[in-house]
Amino acid sequence: xxxxxxxxxxxxxxxxxxxxxxxxxxxxxxxxxxxxxxxxxxxxxxxxxxxxxxxxxxxxxxxxxxxxxxxxxxxxxxxxxxxxxxxxxxxxxxxxxxxxxxxxxxxxxxxxxxxxxxxxxxxxxxxxxxxxxxxxxxxxxxxxxxxxxxxxxxxxxxxxxxxxxxxxxxxxxxxxxxxxxxxxxxxxxxxxxxxxxxxxxxxxxxxxxxxxxxxxxxxxxxxxxxxxxxxxxxxxxxxxxxxxxxxxxxxxxxxx
Numbered sequence: 001x002x003x004x005x006x007x008x009x010x011x012x013x014x015x016x017x018x019x020x021x022x023x024x025x026x027x028x029x030x031x032x033x034x035x036x037x038x039x040x041x042x043x044x045x046x047x048x049x050x051x052x053x054x055x056x057x058x059x060x061x062x063x064x065x066x067x068x069x070x071x072x073x074x075x076x077x078x079x080x081x082x083x084x085x086x087x088x089x090x091x092x093x094x095x096x097x098x099x100x101x102x103x104x105x106x107x108x109x110x111x112x113x114x115x116x117x118x119x120x121x122x123x124x125x126x127x128x129x130x131x132x133x134x135x136x137x138x139x140x141x142x143x144x145x146x147x148x149x150x151x152x153x154x155x156x157x158x159x160x161x162x163x164x165x166x167x168x169x170x171x172x173x174x175x176x177x178x179x180x181x182x183x184x185x186x187x188x189x190x191x192x193x194x195x196x197x198x199x200x201x202x203x204x205x206x207x208x209x210x211x212x213x214x215x216x217x218x219x220x221x222x223x224x225x226x227x228x229x230x231x232x233x234x235x236x237x238x239x240x241x242x243x244x245x246x247x248x249x250x251x252x253x254x255x256x
Contacts, residue, residue, distance in 0.1 A: 002154070002156065003154055003156065003172050003216065004154070005152045005153070005154060005181060007216075008152060008154065008172055008174060008214055008216070009147045009152060011214065011216055011219040012143035012144060012146065012147035012214060012219050012221075013143075013144050013147050013148070013219075014219055015143045015144065015218060015219030015220050016144070016219075018244075019061070019063075019243055019244065020062075020063045020244055021060075021061060021062045021063065021243075021244055021245060021248055021249050022059070022060070022061045022141075022241070022242065022243055022244070022245075023058075023059070023060050023061075023240075023241075023242050023245060023249060024057075024058070024059045024060075024140075024141060024220075024238055024240065024241040024242070025056075025057070025058050025238070025239050025240045025241075026056070026057040026058075026140055026236055026237065026238045026239060027054045027055070027056055027057070027236070027237050027239055028054060028055045028056075028057065028234060028235065028236040028237075029052075029054045029055075029234065029235045029236075030052045030055070030233075030234050031231070031232050031233055031234060031235070032052070032206065032233070033206060033228065033229075033230050033233070053081075053082065055071065055072045055082060056070075056071075056072055056082075057069075057070065057071050057072075057138075057140065057236075058070040058071075059135075059138065059141060060249050060253050060254070061131075061135055061249075062248070062249045062254065064132075065089075065090060065091045065130065065131045065132065066089070066090050066091075066131060066249075066254045067087075067088070067089045067090075067131035067132070067134050067135055067254075068086060068087065068088045068089075068253055068254055069086070069087045069124075069125060069134070069138060070084065070085070070086045070087075071084075071085055071124075072084055072085070073085055073123065083098060083099060084098070084099060084100070085097070085098050085123075085124050086098075086100075086124075087124045087125035087134070088254055088255075088256055089108075089125070089127075089130070089131035089134055090131065090254050091131070092107050092108045092109060092130075093105070093106075093107055093108075094106060094107070094108065094111075094125070094127045094131075095256035096124050096125070097256065102256050105256070106127055108127065108128060108129065108130060111127040111128040112128045123200070125137060126198050129198065133190075133191055133198075136191035136192060136196075136198075137191070137198050137199065137200070138200070139194070139199065139200070139224070140221065140224060140236055140238060141220070142191075142192070143212075143214065143219055143220055143221050144189075144192040145191075145192055145193055145194050145196070145199070146176055146194070146210070146212060146221070146224075148188050148192050148193050148194075149193050149194040149195065150176035150177055150178060150194070150210065151176065151177055151178065151179040151180055151181035152174050152175070152176050152181055152212075153174065153175040153176075153181070154172060154173070154174060155173045155174065155175050156172050156173050165213075165223065165237065166213065166222060166223075168215075170215060170216050170217050171213050171214065171215050171216070171222055172213070172214045172216055173211070173212075173213055174211070174212040174213070174214055175209060175210075175211055175212075176209065176210045176211070176212055177208070177209040177210065204226065205226070205233065205234070206226065206228040206233035206234075207226035207227065207228055207233055207234075208227055208228055208229065209227050210224065210225065210226055210227065211223075211224070211225040211227065212224055215241075218241070218243055220238070220241055220243075221238065222237070222238050222241065223235070223236065223237045223238065224236045
């Protein structure tokens with residue numbers, strides 16, 4: 001069945017409705033390109049670092065105030081194994097673990113009081129925000145930000161699509177970009193827009209348009225790709241996403 005833009009957008013906007021717990025796993029592949037010289041004629045961009053190993057992400061949420069986000073950072077020197085980083089927030093407390101060892105910790109109130117803000121290279125999370133507000137920082141789990149920020153076009157007129165990776169008719173392929181499709185007047189809550197200063201700048205790096213694969217059963221994206229002038233800049237597949245798992249989230253997940 002052909003979906004409408006409004007149906008898909010509304011499903012995305014309400015993805016978190018009724019979510020008491022969630023666990024998700026994602027894999028991201030980066031395809032960086034070098035910026036072109038400013039010449040008087042067009043030229044191809046040059047691919048660089050095309051052999052970067054995929055990055056892995058994991059996240060867990062348990063209402064009302066337990067959040068954990070694991071990601072990998074580039075190793076040093078370049079080419080070394082990625083470095084695993086965990087951000088854990090429980091109530092008003094937070095911890096950062098690097099390679100499984102706590103390196104930083106504090107409280108939300110303390111971080112707000114000392115103005116620990118965006119400029120401090122907070123690639124692990126936002127210690128001045130609550131655990132629930134930290135959920136919205138990561139756009140791979142925030143379909144509201146895409147739905148509120150971008151115009152959408154549905155691209156599922158034929159099935160299966162040539163580059164389909166899910167083989168699932170409940171997952172709708174969407175092209176998204178900065179054009180007006182009538183969604184500009186949407187009410188936007190804090191944290192639910194791509195221009196929010198708490199969002200990671202990496203989400204739109206080297207990107208002209210974005211492709212979204214939206215699961216209409218949940219409203220969450222199962223794949224997100226950034227498309228640049230010379231093709232794909234980055235590609236993230238959410239390999240598993242479970243809403244309100246019957247076995248819940250093990251308490252030890254949120255223990256530093």
